[in-house]
Amino acid sequence: MIEGKKKIFPVHYAPGKKLFHIVVTLSDAPGSYSSILDLVRTKVNLIGTSTYTRNDGTAIFSGFSEALTPTLTGKELEKLIMSSKAAISAQVSEGRDGILVDTFHTGFVVGDEEYILMRRDGLVHVFDRVSKMLGSGGDALLFEEGVAMGQRNAEMMIRNVGVQRVRDQTGVLNRFLAAQGWGILEAEGGPGRDEFTVRVVDCFECSANGSSRKGCNFMRGYLAGGAKSTFGREFDSKEAKCRLRGADACEFQLSPA
């Protein structure tokens, strides 16, 4: 299986196309989703979809689509969807001037936690500016913020799945960061798991071109903070290799302080 970036659709631009955002509240029952797809596929080309269940016995289908015929209207689509017994309600929004924006959702939720979406290089440039404005102090600040976030995220995970599972399933949980676009983490523990080497392929912090920074201080801190919450002790964190210094991936070494 090829690893890649998941495409999501808070916005889509297709000049000259008639675009629709279809949002359907479904009964959370087997076959509901496919019955909606069977109906809409005759009228639209689906560009990107998502579905998720809610806690009240319903589910949401959300799809960005292009009309197969230029005369199709949103009202017609809504009527068509509501002809399905699986549909509880339907809302179809039409794009304007080739621009379609998700006006239904107001953010993202993972587990019980709210997330925001931000351009990767946008955040990296924030880091660049902090480092440029504050010099080496800015790098220290990024490290401290990384420690704080690493601690908090690990604590949240410990609350959700328990500390032993977090300790035992580091490899699996590292994939959670990869899925969020932080980079692909590969951790190797030393004897007694006192020392770790963490290799980060496609580390987000050094992903933008033209950075004047020399290392990934936020990620270095994040790993130290995460290890502290997980193992209940302070860790020193050093970045032995970094793409900003010419390596092909970042490598961090964690050892008890």
Add this chain to the structure above:
Amino acid sequence: MRFWSILAAVLPLTAIILVRESAATLLFSLPIAPLPLVVESKGDFESMANSLNRKGFKAQAPAAIVGKSGVKHEFAFALTPDAGKAKIVVDTELSVGEVDEMKVLKFYVKVFDVGPEKAVLCVCPRLGERAATLAKEYGITVLENDVPRKLIPMAEKVVNEIAATGAN
């Protein structure tokens, strides 16, 4: 020497010629317009550190100190009685106009990471109002003077006073 180089760099219409000969470093500033002439070869932070070292203190100028974060910070001067741990750090900020709060913040984050007993910021000509408020809030000792070279003895006096209060 870096202290004076920075001053010269911020003075408009001033051409700088740096001539390095063996151990001696000379800085000549050739004003194109009638601006203050800066010629200095002694009395900088290196001399101050040498003087303190002769008295048995452990001083560095410039000083590179690794903070709690593992990041290495540079200061114009530091008194480091224990290896890698600073008792006093000193930095300089020179400007044509008033020095703004970003410079204070820049100094403070380094100080925060290094954790010295005393942090001294030498400023020429002076801090702006907001910068001064921030420096006070952060507990930074600020030395101000319109004449950059006068900041060195001012800093030396403060450093000597603090150094004399505890172990070196």
